[in-house]
Amino acid sequence: MPTYAYKCRACAEEFELSRPMSESSAPADCPAGHADTVKLLTTVAIGGRAGGSPGAAPSGGGCCGGACGCG
Numbered sequence: 881m882p883t884y885a886y887k888c889r890a891c892a893e894e895f896e897l898s899r900p901m902s903e904s905s906a907p908a909d910c911p912a913g914h915a916d917t918v919k920l921l922t923t924v925a926i927g928g929r930a931g932g933s934p935g936a937a938p939s940g941g942g943c944c945g946g947a948c949g950c951g
């Protein structure tokens with residue numbers, strides 16, 4: 881089961897969850913219980929696409945955190 885990294889935008893906590901790929905974009909509550917989290921890029925390579933968007937930043941503000949559904 882792949883591991884996904886998330887970051888809480890409420891307390892800036894970074895945490896990881898092991899979950900099925902089908903749930904990779906599902907909301908993840910941070911350990912402190914906040915629901916305002918974003919999914920970070922994972923280091924686990926699972927047939928992913930090469931390259932990436934030039935505007936992708938590792939620290940929040942990204943579009944692909946699940947809020948806009950572009951992922």
Ligand SMILES: [Zn+2]
Nearest residue numbers: 888891910914
């Ligand atoms: Zn939090």
